[in-house]
Amino acid sequence: MRTSKKTKERRKMTAFFKEIEPFRGNGNENEKGQTLENFLEEYDPYKYKNPCVTTDAVIFSCKRKVVDGEWKVLMVKRRNHPSIGWWALPGGFIELHENLEDTARRELTEETGVADLPMEQFAVYGNATRDPRARIITSAYLSVVDEGQVKVQAGDDAADARWMQLHCQTESVKEDGDWKRTIYRLALENKEAELTISAIVEKKERSGLVRETYYKVKESDRIACDHAALIVQAWKLVESRLI
Template sequence: MADNKLRNKQGLTEEEFLKNYDAGKYERPSVTVDMLIFTVTNEERKSYRKLPEKALKLLMIKRGDHPYIGQWALPGGFVNINESLEEAARRELKEETNIDNIYMEQLYTWGDVGRDPRTRVISTSYMSLVDSETLNIKANDDADDAKWFTVSCKLYQEQKTVTQGGYILQRLFELKLSNEEDNLSAIVKVVKTVENRITTVEREIVESHGIAFDHAKIIQYGIERLRNKIEYTDIAFNLMPELFTLTELQQVYEIILDTELLKANFRRKISGMVIETNEYTKDSGHRPSKLFRFNPNWQNLIEA
Protein backbone atom coordinates (compact mmCIF):
# COMPACT_ATOMS: atom_id res chain seq x y z
CA MET A 1 0.00 0.00 0.00
CA ALA A 2 1.34 3.44 -0.93
CA ASP A 3 2.39 5.78 1.86
CA ASN A 4 0.21 8.86 1.25
CA LYS A 5 2.29 10.91 3.71
CA LEU A 6 5.40 10.81 1.51
CA ARG A 7 6.02 13.99 -0.47
CA ASN A 8 7.62 14.51 -3.88
CA LYS A 9 10.15 17.17 -4.83
CA GLN A 10 7.38 19.72 -5.09
CA GLY A 11 6.29 18.92 -1.54
CA LEU A 12 3.03 17.24 -2.58
CA THR A 13 1.50 14.13 -1.05
CA GLU A 14 0.14 11.51 -3.43
CA GLU A 15 -3.42 12.69 -2.76
CA GLU A 16 -2.47 16.29 -3.55
CA PHE A 17 -0.52 15.23 -6.65
CA LEU A 18 -3.42 13.21 -8.09
CA LYS A 19 -5.95 15.95 -7.31
CA ASN A 20 -3.97 18.44 -9.40
CA TYR A 21 -2.73 16.05 -12.08
CA ASP A 22 -3.31 17.31 -15.64
CA ALA A 23 -4.32 14.31 -17.80
CA GLY A 24 -3.93 16.47 -20.90
CA LYS A 25 -0.25 17.14 -20.25
CA TYR A 26 0.75 14.49 -22.80
CA GLU A 27 -0.82 13.75 -26.15
CA ARG A 28 -2.71 10.46 -25.91
CA PRO A 29 -2.75 8.01 -28.82
CA SER A 30 -5.84 5.97 -29.62
CA VAL A 31 -5.74 2.28 -28.69
CA THR A 32 -7.28 -0.53 -30.73
CA VAL A 33 -7.46 -4.32 -30.65
CA ASP A 34 -7.18 -6.70 -33.62
CA MET A 35 -8.10 -10.38 -33.53
CA LEU A 36 -6.67 -13.28 -35.51
CA ILE A 37 -9.36 -15.99 -35.49
CA PHE A 38 -8.00 -19.19 -37.04
CA THR A 39 -9.85 -22.37 -37.89
CA VAL A 40 -9.21 -25.55 -39.87
CA THR A 41 -11.95 -26.79 -42.19
CA ASN A 42 -12.54 -29.85 -44.32
CA GLU A 43 -12.40 -29.22 -48.06
CA GLU A 44 -14.44 -31.19 -50.60
CA ARG A 45 -13.35 -34.78 -51.10
CA LYS A 46 -11.92 -35.68 -54.48
CA SER A 47 -12.89 -39.27 -53.79
CA TYR A 48 -15.38 -40.66 -51.29
CA ARG A 49 -12.75 -43.24 -50.33
CA LYS A 50 -10.32 -40.59 -49.16
CA LEU A 51 -10.40 -38.40 -46.08
CA PRO A 52 -11.26 -34.77 -46.84
CA GLU A 53 -8.28 -32.44 -47.11
CA LYS A 54 -8.00 -29.68 -44.55
CA ALA A 55 -7.34 -25.96 -44.94
CA LEU A 56 -6.15 -23.31 -42.47
CA LYS A 57 -8.53 -20.35 -42.55
CA LEU A 58 -8.57 -16.87 -41.06
CA LEU A 59 -11.61 -14.71 -40.37
CA MET A 60 -11.56 -11.30 -42.09
CA ILE A 61 -14.06 -8.44 -42.23
CA LYS A 62 -14.71 -6.15 -45.20
CA ARG A 63 -14.39 -2.50 -44.24
CA GLY A 64 -17.54 -0.47 -44.77
CA ASP A 65 -16.01 2.96 -44.17
CA HIS A 66 -12.84 4.98 -44.73
CA PRO A 67 -9.96 4.42 -44.48
CA TYR A 68 -9.41 1.36 -46.70
CA ILE A 69 -13.11 1.14 -47.56
CA GLY A 70 -13.84 -2.08 -49.44
CA GLN A 71 -10.60 -3.76 -48.32
CA TRP A 72 -10.35 -6.67 -45.88
CA ALA A 73 -9.09 -6.34 -42.33
CA LEU A 74 -8.86 -8.30 -39.11
CA PRO A 75 -11.86 -7.96 -36.79
CA GLY A 76 -11.19 -5.24 -34.26
CA GLY A 77 -11.79 -1.68 -33.16
CA PHE A 78 -11.12 1.06 -30.66
CA VAL A 79 -10.81 0.49 -26.92
CA ASN A 80 -13.21 2.49 -24.76
CA ILE A 81 -11.79 4.45 -21.85
CA ASN A 82 -13.62 2.30 -19.30
CA GLU A 83 -12.76 -1.20 -20.56
CA SER A 84 -9.72 -3.48 -20.55
CA LEU A 85 -8.00 -4.62 -23.73
CA GLU A 86 -9.53 -8.08 -23.48
CA GLU A 87 -12.99 -6.65 -22.82
CA ALA A 88 -12.62 -4.50 -25.93
CA ALA A 89 -11.46 -7.47 -27.99
CA ARG A 90 -14.45 -9.56 -26.98
CA ARG A 91 -16.89 -6.68 -27.51
CA GLU A 92 -15.55 -5.85 -30.98
CA LEU A 93 -15.53 -9.49 -32.00
CA LYS A 94 -19.16 -9.84 -30.99
CA GLU A 95 -20.20 -6.59 -32.68
CA GLU A 96 -18.41 -7.25 -35.97
CA THR A 97 -18.73 -11.01 -36.44
CA ASN A 98 -21.29 -12.30 -33.91
CA ILE A 99 -18.61 -14.47 -32.23
CA ASP A 100 -18.81 -14.67 -28.47
CA ASN A 101 -17.27 -16.56 -25.56
CA ILE A 102 -14.10 -17.98 -27.15
CA TYR A 103 -10.56 -18.39 -25.83
CA MET A 104 -8.12 -15.65 -26.92
CA GLU A 105 -4.52 -14.94 -26.05
CA GLN A 106 -2.61 -11.71 -26.43
CA LEU A 107 0.07 -11.76 -29.12
CA TYR A 108 1.85 -8.47 -29.65
CA THR A 109 1.44 -4.68 -29.54
CA TRP A 110 1.93 -2.73 -32.78
CA GLY A 111 2.98 0.90 -32.46
CA ASP A 112 4.52 2.20 -35.69
CA VAL A 113 3.77 5.92 -35.90
CA GLY A 114 2.17 5.89 -39.37
CA ARG A 115 0.28 2.60 -39.17
CA ASP A 116 -3.17 4.27 -39.29
CA PRO A 117 -3.88 7.31 -41.52
CA ARG A 118 -6.55 8.65 -39.13
CA THR A 119 -4.41 9.37 -36.09
CA ARG A 120 -1.72 7.88 -33.86
CA VAL A 121 -3.03 4.38 -33.12
CA ILE A 122 -1.45 1.64 -31.01
CA SER A 123 -2.99 -1.81 -31.46
CA THR A 124 -2.77 -4.98 -29.41
CA SER A 125 -3.36 -8.19 -31.36
CA TYR A 126 -5.03 -11.32 -30.04
CA MET A 127 -5.12 -14.86 -31.44
CA SER A 128 -7.73 -17.57 -31.13
CA LEU A 129 -8.16 -21.06 -32.60
CA VAL A 130 -11.75 -22.19 -32.96
CA ASP A 131 -13.88 -24.99 -34.36
CA SER A 132 -15.74 -22.98 -37.02
CA GLU A 133 -18.65 -25.43 -37.12
CA THR A 134 -19.69 -24.19 -33.66
CA LEU A 135 -19.82 -20.54 -34.74
CA ASN A 136 -22.50 -18.46 -36.44
CA ILE A 137 -20.54 -15.84 -38.39
CA LYS A 138 -22.49 -12.71 -39.18
CA ALA A 139 -21.22 -9.25 -40.15
CA ASN A 140 -22.52 -6.46 -37.92
CA ASP A 141 -21.59 -2.94 -36.88
CA ASP A 142 -19.33 -1.14 -39.41
CA ALA A 143 -18.33 -4.32 -41.28
CA ASP A 144 -19.81 -4.87 -44.75
CA ASP A 145 -19.06 -8.59 -44.65
CA ALA A 146 -17.28 -11.26 -42.62
CA LYS A 147 -15.75 -14.29 -44.30
CA TRP A 148 -13.28 -17.11 -43.80
CA PHE A 149 -10.19 -16.95 -46.03
CA THR A 150 -7.88 -19.88 -46.74
CA VAL A 151 -4.49 -18.58 -45.65
CA SER A 152 -0.94 -19.56 -46.52
CA CYS A 153 2.36 -17.98 -45.55
CA LYS A 154 5.45 -19.28 -47.30
CA LEU A 155 9.10 -18.32 -47.04
CA TYR A 156 10.40 -17.75 -50.57
CA GLN A 157 13.63 -15.82 -50.07
CA GLU A 158 16.27 -15.86 -47.35
CA GLN A 159 19.61 -14.10 -47.03
CA LYS A 160 22.04 -14.24 -44.13
CA THR A 161 24.90 -11.78 -43.72
CA VAL A 162 27.58 -12.42 -41.11
CA THR A 163 28.75 -9.33 -39.22
CA GLN A 164 31.57 -8.75 -36.79
CA GLY A 165 29.30 -9.12 -33.78
CA GLY A 166 26.71 -11.55 -35.11
CA TYR A 167 24.57 -11.70 -38.24
CA ILE A 168 21.63 -10.22 -40.14
CA LEU A 169 18.96 -12.64 -41.40
CA GLN A 170 16.53 -11.26 -43.96
CA ARG A 171 13.47 -13.27 -44.97
CA LEU A 172 10.69 -12.56 -47.42
CA PHE A 173 7.31 -14.21 -46.82
CA GLU A 174 4.50 -14.48 -49.35
CA LEU A 175 1.10 -14.20 -47.69
CA LYS A 176 -2.01 -15.33 -49.58
CA LEU A 177 -5.65 -15.26 -48.49
CA SER A 178 -8.43 -16.52 -50.74
CA ASN A 179 -12.03 -17.66 -50.87
CA GLU A 180 -14.59 -18.17 -53.63
CA GLU A 181 -14.79 -14.46 -54.46
CA ASP A 182 -11.66 -12.67 -53.22
CA ASN A 183 -7.90 -13.08 -53.49
CA LEU A 184 -5.66 -11.07 -51.18
CA SER A 185 -1.87 -11.08 -51.00
CA ALA A 186 1.15 -9.40 -49.46
CA ILE A 187 4.92 -9.63 -49.22
CA VAL A 188 6.30 -9.21 -45.70
CA LYS A 189 10.00 -8.72 -45.00
CA VAL A 190 11.32 -9.88 -41.64
CA VAL A 191 14.81 -8.80 -40.65
CA LYS A 192 16.42 -10.41 -37.61
CA THR A 193 19.61 -8.73 -36.40
CA VAL A 194 21.88 -10.36 -33.82
CA GLU A 195 24.66 -8.08 -32.63
CA ASN A 196 26.74 -8.81 -29.53
CA ARG A 197 24.05 -11.16 -28.16
CA ILE A 198 21.34 -8.50 -28.61
CA THR A 199 18.55 -9.58 -30.96
CA THR A 200 16.12 -7.27 -32.73
CA VAL A 201 13.39 -8.18 -35.22
CA GLU A 202 11.78 -5.75 -37.65
CA ARG A 203 8.84 -6.38 -40.00
CA GLU A 204 7.99 -4.42 -43.11
CA ILE A 205 5.20 -4.77 -45.66
CA VAL A 206 6.90 -4.70 -49.05
CA GLU A 207 3.60 -4.82 -50.94
CA SER A 208 -0.03 -5.48 -50.07
CA HIS A 209 -3.12 -6.10 -52.20
CA GLY A 210 -6.56 -5.90 -50.63
CA ILE A 211 -5.40 -6.12 -46.99
CA ALA A 212 -6.08 -2.99 -44.92
CA PHE A 213 -3.71 -1.12 -42.60
CA ASP A 214 -0.61 -3.12 -41.54
CA HIS A 215 -2.68 -6.25 -41.00
CA ALA A 216 -0.56 -8.30 -43.42
CA LYS A 217 2.30 -7.88 -40.94
CA ILE A 218 0.07 -8.90 -38.03
CA ILE A 219 -1.15 -11.98 -39.91
CA GLN A 220 2.39 -13.10 -40.80
CA TYR A 221 3.47 -12.73 -37.18
CA GLY A 222 0.38 -14.58 -35.96
CA ILE A 223 1.06 -17.55 -38.23
CA GLU A 224 4.69 -17.59 -37.11
CA ARG A 225 3.63 -17.67 -33.46
CA LEU A 226 0.98 -20.30 -34.17
CA ARG A 227 3.57 -22.59 -35.77
CA ASN A 228 5.88 -22.15 -32.81
CA LYS A 229 3.20 -22.71 -30.16
CA ILE A 230 1.76 -25.83 -31.78
CA GLU A 231 5.10 -27.54 -31.19
CA TYR A 232 5.03 -27.30 -27.39
CA THR A 233 1.44 -26.51 -26.30
CA ASP A 234 -2.03 -28.02 -26.72
CA ILE A 235 -3.32 -25.03 -28.71
CA ALA A 236 -4.18 -27.21 -31.74
CA PHE A 237 -6.92 -28.98 -29.81
CA ASN A 238 -8.99 -25.80 -29.87
CA LEU A 239 -9.53 -26.64 -33.54
CA MET A 240 -10.77 -30.15 -32.91
CA PRO A 241 -14.26 -31.46 -32.19
CA GLU A 242 -14.80 -33.38 -28.95
CA LEU A 243 -14.00 -36.69 -30.68
CA PHE A 244 -11.46 -37.06 -33.48
CA THR A 245 -9.14 -39.56 -35.13
CA LEU A 246 -5.38 -39.36 -34.84
CA THR A 247 -5.20 -38.96 -38.62
CA GLU A 248 -7.46 -35.90 -38.42
CA LEU A 249 -5.30 -34.46 -35.64
CA GLN A 250 -2.14 -35.04 -37.68
CA GLN A 251 -3.73 -33.30 -40.66
CA VAL A 252 -4.35 -30.23 -38.50
CA TYR A 253 -0.71 -30.17 -37.37
CA GLU A 254 0.48 -30.58 -40.96
CA ILE A 255 -1.70 -27.82 -42.40
CA ILE A 256 -0.56 -25.36 -39.72
CA LEU A 257 3.12 -26.30 -39.95
CA ASP A 258 2.88 -26.54 -43.75
CA THR A 259 4.86 -29.78 -43.78
CA GLU A 260 4.28 -33.53 -43.77
CA LEU A 261 4.91 -35.41 -40.52
CA LEU A 262 5.99 -38.98 -39.99
CA LYS A 263 3.03 -40.91 -38.58
CA ALA A 264 5.01 -42.84 -35.94
CA ASN A 265 6.87 -39.79 -34.68
CA PHE A 266 3.71 -37.70 -34.51
CA ARG A 267 1.75 -40.31 -32.56
CA ARG A 268 4.59 -40.76 -30.12
CA LYS A 269 4.77 -36.99 -29.57
CA ILE A 270 1.05 -36.51 -28.83
CA SER A 271 0.43 -39.82 -27.06
CA GLY A 272 0.00 -38.21 -23.64
CA MET A 273 -2.23 -35.44 -24.98
CA VAL A 274 -5.06 -37.75 -26.10
CA ILE A 275 -7.33 -40.31 -24.47
CA GLU A 276 -8.49 -43.36 -26.40
CA THR A 277 -12.24 -44.01 -26.44
CA ASN A 278 -14.30 -47.07 -27.35
CA GLU A 279 -15.96 -45.26 -30.25
CA TYR A 280 -15.21 -45.46 -33.97
CA THR A 281 -15.93 -43.36 -37.05
CA LYS A 282 -18.92 -44.33 -39.15
CA ASP A 283 -17.81 -42.80 -42.45
CA SER A 284 -18.59 -44.81 -45.54
CA GLY A 285 -15.90 -45.59 -48.08
CA HIS A 286 -13.12 -46.57 -45.69
CA ARG A 287 -12.51 -48.65 -42.59
CA PRO A 288 -13.75 -47.29 -39.24
CA SER A 289 -11.08 -45.51 -37.21
CA LYS A 290 -10.83 -45.28 -33.45
CA LEU A 291 -11.84 -41.96 -31.93
CA PHE A 292 -9.86 -40.05 -29.31
CA ARG A 293 -10.49 -37.06 -27.06
CA PHE A 294 -8.19 -34.40 -25.61
CA ASN A 295 -6.53 -35.22 -22.29
CA PRO A 296 -6.79 -32.05 -20.13
CA ASN A 297 -4.28 -33.49 -17.65
CA TRP A 298 -1.49 -34.19 -20.14
CA GLN A 299 0.89 -31.64 -18.59
CA ASN A 300 0.58 -33.35 -15.22
CA LEU A 301 1.80 -36.54 -16.87
CA ILE A 302 4.90 -34.74 -18.10
CA GLU A 303 5.61 -33.17 -14.71
CA ALA A 304 5.07 -36.43 -12.79
Protein backbone atom coordinates in the same frame (compact mmCIF):
# COMPACT_ATOMS: atom_id res chain seq x y z
CA MET B 1 -19.14 29.50 -13.25
CA ARG B 2 -19.42 26.84 -15.93
CA THR B 3 -17.17 23.79 -15.78
CA SER B 4 -15.37 23.15 -19.05
CA LYS B 5 -15.70 19.84 -20.85
CA LYS B 6 -11.97 19.28 -20.42
CA THR B 7 -12.22 19.78 -16.64
CA LYS B 8 -15.16 17.37 -16.44
CA GLU B 9 -13.19 14.77 -18.38
CA ARG B 10 -10.18 15.28 -16.11
CA ARG B 11 -12.34 14.78 -13.01
CA LYS B 12 -13.79 11.66 -14.57
CA MET B 13 -10.28 10.32 -15.09
CA THR B 14 -9.23 10.85 -11.44
CA ALA B 15 -12.53 9.46 -10.12
CA PHE B 16 -12.29 6.54 -12.52
CA PHE B 17 -9.59 4.86 -10.43
CA LYS B 18 -10.79 4.89 -6.82
CA GLU B 19 -8.45 2.41 -5.12
CA ILE B 20 -5.23 4.41 -4.86
CA GLU B 21 -3.65 2.86 -1.75
CA PRO B 22 -1.27 0.59 -3.73
CA PHE B 23 0.16 3.75 -5.37
CA ARG B 24 0.91 5.73 -2.20
CA GLY B 25 4.60 4.73 -2.12
CA ASN B 26 6.32 5.76 1.11
CA GLY B 27 3.48 8.17 1.93
CA ASN B 28 5.58 11.34 1.64
CA GLU B 29 4.52 14.54 -0.08
CA ASN B 30 6.25 15.46 -3.34
CA GLU B 31 8.48 18.54 -3.85
CA LYS B 32 5.38 20.70 -4.36
CA GLY B 33 3.97 19.61 -1.00
CA GLN B 34 1.28 17.49 -2.63
CA THR B 35 -0.18 14.30 -1.25
CA LEU B 36 -1.20 11.62 -3.73
CA GLU B 37 -4.79 12.93 -3.54
CA ASN B 38 -3.67 16.52 -4.26
CA PHE B 39 -1.50 15.36 -7.13
CA LEU B 40 -4.32 13.38 -8.77
CA GLU B 41 -6.77 16.28 -8.38
CA GLU B 42 -4.46 18.57 -10.34
CA TYR B 43 -3.09 16.02 -12.79
CA ASP B 44 -4.13 16.74 -16.38
CA PRO B 45 -3.95 13.64 -18.61
CA TYR B 46 -4.67 15.88 -21.62
CA LYS B 47 -1.60 18.09 -21.12
CA TYR B 48 0.31 16.08 -23.70
CA LYS B 49 -0.84 14.57 -26.97
CA ASN B 50 -1.18 10.88 -26.22
CA PRO B 51 -1.39 7.95 -28.65
CA CYS B 52 -4.62 6.06 -29.14
CA VAL B 53 -4.77 2.37 -28.28
CA THR B 54 -6.56 -0.35 -30.23
CA THR B 55 -6.68 -4.12 -30.39
CA ASP B 56 -6.73 -6.45 -33.39
CA ALA B 57 -7.64 -10.14 -33.35
CA VAL B 58 -6.24 -12.86 -35.62
CA ILE B 59 -8.77 -15.70 -35.43
CA PHE B 60 -7.77 -18.97 -37.09
CA SER B 61 -9.95 -21.96 -37.92
CA CYS B 62 -9.06 -25.52 -38.85
CA LYS B 63 -11.67 -28.06 -40.00
CA ARG B 64 -9.63 -31.24 -39.94
CA LYS B 65 -6.56 -32.44 -38.04
CA VAL B 66 -4.56 -29.61 -36.55
CA VAL B 67 -1.32 -30.41 -38.40
CA ASP B 68 -2.76 -31.39 -41.78
CA GLY B 69 -5.90 -29.28 -41.79
CA GLU B 70 -7.06 -26.45 -43.97
CA TRP B 71 -6.40 -23.28 -42.01
CA LYS B 72 -8.46 -20.13 -42.39
CA VAL B 73 -8.42 -16.63 -40.92
CA LEU B 74 -11.43 -14.46 -40.09
CA MET B 75 -11.48 -11.12 -41.94
CA VAL B 76 -13.85 -8.14 -42.08
CA LYS B 77 -14.45 -5.70 -44.92
CA ARG B 78 -14.12 -2.10 -43.81
CA ARG B 79 -17.24 0.02 -44.11
CA ASN B 80 -15.45 3.31 -43.52
CA HIS B 81 -12.10 5.08 -43.94
CA PRO B 82 -9.22 4.41 -43.71
CA SER B 83 -8.81 1.56 -46.20
CA ILE B 84 -12.53 1.60 -46.99
CA GLY B 85 -13.58 -1.49 -48.93
CA TRP B 86 -10.39 -3.37 -48.02
CA TRP B 87 -10.18 -6.38 -45.74
CA ALA B 88 -8.92 -6.14 -42.17
CA LEU B 89 -8.72 -7.97 -38.88
CA PRO B 90 -11.56 -7.45 -36.40
CA GLY B 91 -10.53 -4.73 -33.98
CA GLY B 92 -11.07 -1.25 -32.62
CA PHE B 93 -10.41 1.33 -29.92
CA ILE B 94 -10.15 0.54 -26.23
CA GLU B 95 -12.64 2.10 -23.81
CA LEU B 96 -11.43 3.63 -20.55
CA HIS B 97 -12.89 0.92 -18.33
CA GLU B 98 -11.62 -2.02 -20.37
CA ASN B 99 -8.64 -4.30 -20.10
CA LEU B 100 -7.00 -4.94 -23.46
CA GLU B 101 -8.23 -8.53 -23.79
CA ASP B 102 -11.78 -7.34 -23.07
CA THR B 103 -11.51 -4.85 -25.92
CA ALA B 104 -10.30 -7.59 -28.26
CA ARG B 105 -13.27 -9.81 -27.35
CA ARG B 106 -15.80 -6.96 -27.56
CA GLU B 107 -14.61 -5.75 -30.96
CA LEU B 108 -14.53 -9.30 -32.30
CA THR B 109 -18.13 -9.84 -31.21
CA GLU B 110 -19.35 -6.48 -32.51
CA GLU B 111 -17.80 -6.93 -35.95
CA THR B 112 -18.21 -10.68 -36.52
CA GLY B 113 -20.67 -12.04 -33.95
CA VAL B 114 -18.03 -14.45 -32.61
CA ALA B 115 -17.85 -14.42 -28.81
CA ASP B 116 -16.23 -15.95 -25.74
CA LEU B 117 -12.94 -17.09 -27.27
CA PRO B 118 -9.68 -17.50 -25.35
CA MET B 119 -7.27 -14.75 -26.42
CA GLU B 120 -3.47 -14.75 -26.46
CA GLN B 121 -1.57 -11.49 -26.81
CA PHE B 122 1.28 -12.00 -29.26
CA ALA B 123 2.43 -8.59 -30.53
CA VAL B 124 2.27 -4.82 -30.19
CA TYR B 125 2.57 -2.67 -33.33
CA GLY B 126 3.28 1.03 -32.96
CA ASN B 127 4.88 2.40 -36.11
CA ALA B 128 4.25 6.16 -36.15
CA THR B 129 2.83 6.07 -39.70
CA ARG B 130 0.66 2.95 -39.44
CA ASP B 131 -2.65 4.87 -39.40
CA PRO B 132 -3.53 8.31 -40.86
CA ARG B 133 -6.16 9.10 -38.21
CA ALA B 134 -3.76 9.48 -35.30
CA ARG B 135 -0.78 7.90 -33.59
CA ILE B 136 -2.33 4.50 -32.96
CA ILE B 137 -0.71 1.63 -31.08
CA THR B 138 -2.38 -1.75 -31.40
CA SER B 139 -2.17 -4.78 -29.16
CA ALA B 140 -2.64 -7.95 -31.21
CA TYR B 141 -4.33 -11.14 -30.04
CA LEU B 142 -4.83 -14.57 -31.56
CA SER B 143 -7.19 -17.46 -31.07
CA VAL B 144 -8.08 -20.75 -32.76
CA VAL B 145 -11.64 -22.03 -33.18
CA ASP B 146 -13.57 -24.60 -35.21
CA GLU B 147 -15.50 -22.47 -37.70
CA GLY B 148 -18.36 -24.96 -37.55
CA GLN B 149 -18.87 -24.07 -33.89
CA VAL B 150 -19.38 -20.33 -34.44
CA LYS B 151 -21.70 -18.19 -36.54
CA VAL B 152 -20.10 -15.28 -38.35
CA GLN B 153 -22.23 -12.21 -38.99
CA ALA B 154 -20.87 -8.78 -39.94
CA GLY B 155 -21.79 -5.85 -37.72
CA ASP B 156 -20.73 -2.41 -36.49
CA ASP B 157 -17.91 -1.06 -38.72
CA ALA B 158 -17.75 -4.25 -40.81
CA ALA B 159 -19.56 -4.32 -44.16
CA ASP B 160 -18.83 -8.03 -44.48
CA ALA B 161 -17.13 -10.80 -42.50
CA ARG B 162 -15.76 -14.01 -44.00
CA TRP B 163 -13.44 -16.92 -43.37
CA MET B 164 -10.57 -16.91 -45.85
CA GLN B 165 -8.29 -19.80 -46.63
CA LEU B 166 -4.73 -19.03 -45.58
CA HIS B 167 -1.74 -19.54 -47.87
CA CYS B 168 1.64 -18.41 -46.54
CA GLN B 169 4.72 -19.31 -48.55
CA THR B 170 8.37 -18.48 -47.90
CA GLU B 171 9.77 -16.63 -50.92
CA SER B 172 13.36 -16.07 -49.82
CA VAL B 173 15.72 -16.10 -46.85
CA LYS B 174 18.84 -13.92 -46.76
CA GLU B 175 21.57 -13.27 -44.21
CA ASP B 176 22.46 -9.58 -43.94
CA GLY B 177 25.21 -9.15 -41.35
CA ASP B 178 23.66 -9.73 -37.94
CA TRP B 179 20.20 -9.77 -39.47
CA LYS B 180 18.21 -12.52 -41.14
CA ARG B 181 15.53 -11.41 -43.61
CA THR B 182 12.68 -13.68 -44.68
CA ILE B 183 10.13 -12.75 -47.33
CA TYR B 184 6.67 -14.33 -47.12
CA ARG B 185 3.93 -14.28 -49.74
CA LEU B 186 0.52 -14.22 -48.07
CA ALA B 187 -2.68 -15.03 -49.96
CA LEU B 188 -6.18 -15.14 -48.45
CA GLU B 189 -8.90 -16.80 -50.51
CA ASN B 190 -12.66 -17.15 -50.29
CA LYS B 191 -13.83 -19.35 -53.15
CA GLU B 192 -17.52 -18.71 -52.54
CA ALA B 193 -17.01 -14.97 -53.05
CA GLU B 194 -14.42 -15.55 -55.80
CA LEU B 195 -12.08 -13.36 -53.80
CA THR B 196 -8.32 -13.50 -53.35
CA ILE B 197 -6.32 -10.83 -51.53
CA SER B 198 -2.60 -10.88 -50.93
CA ALA B 199 0.51 -9.25 -49.51
CA ILE B 200 4.28 -9.51 -49.34
CA VAL B 201 5.59 -9.46 -45.77
CA GLU B 202 9.18 -9.19 -44.60
CA LYS B 203 10.39 -10.66 -41.32
CA LYS B 204 13.59 -9.11 -40.01
CA GLU B 205 15.24 -10.81 -37.04
CA ARG B 206 18.46 -10.71 -35.07
CA SER B 207 19.34 -13.55 -32.72
CA GLY B 208 21.39 -13.43 -29.54
CA LEU B 209 20.78 -12.86 -25.86
CA VAL B 210 18.57 -9.89 -26.79
CA ARG B 211 16.48 -10.83 -29.82
CA GLU B 212 14.81 -8.42 -32.21
CA THR B 213 12.04 -9.43 -34.59
CA TYR B 214 10.05 -7.14 -36.88
CA TYR B 215 7.35 -7.88 -39.43
CA LYS B 216 6.68 -5.32 -42.16
CA VAL B 217 4.28 -5.20 -45.11
CA LYS B 218 6.20 -4.59 -48.34
CA GLU B 219 3.25 -4.84 -50.74
CA SER B 220 -0.48 -5.23 -50.15
CA ASP B 221 -3.46 -6.01 -52.34
CA ARG B 222 -6.64 -5.07 -50.43
CA ILE B 223 -5.39 -6.00 -46.95
CA ALA B 224 -5.66 -2.96 -44.68
CA CYS B 225 -2.88 -1.23 -42.77
CA ASP B 226 -0.22 -3.63 -41.41
CA HIS B 227 -2.69 -6.45 -40.86
CA ALA B 228 -0.94 -8.78 -43.31
CA ALA B 229 2.14 -8.59 -41.08
CA LEU B 230 0.03 -9.40 -38.02
CA ILE B 231 -1.49 -12.40 -39.78
CA VAL B 232 1.89 -13.78 -40.86
CA GLN B 233 3.39 -13.26 -37.40
CA ALA B 234 0.45 -14.98 -35.71
CA TRP B 235 0.50 -17.83 -38.21
CA LYS B 236 4.24 -18.48 -37.82
CA LEU B 237 3.73 -18.61 -34.05
CA VAL B 238 0.86 -21.10 -34.31
CA GLU B 239 2.70 -23.12 -36.96
CA SER B 240 5.76 -23.44 -34.70
CA ARG B 241 3.58 -25.07 -32.06
CA LEU B 242 2.23 -27.65 -34.49
CA ILE B 243 5.62 -29.08 -35.43
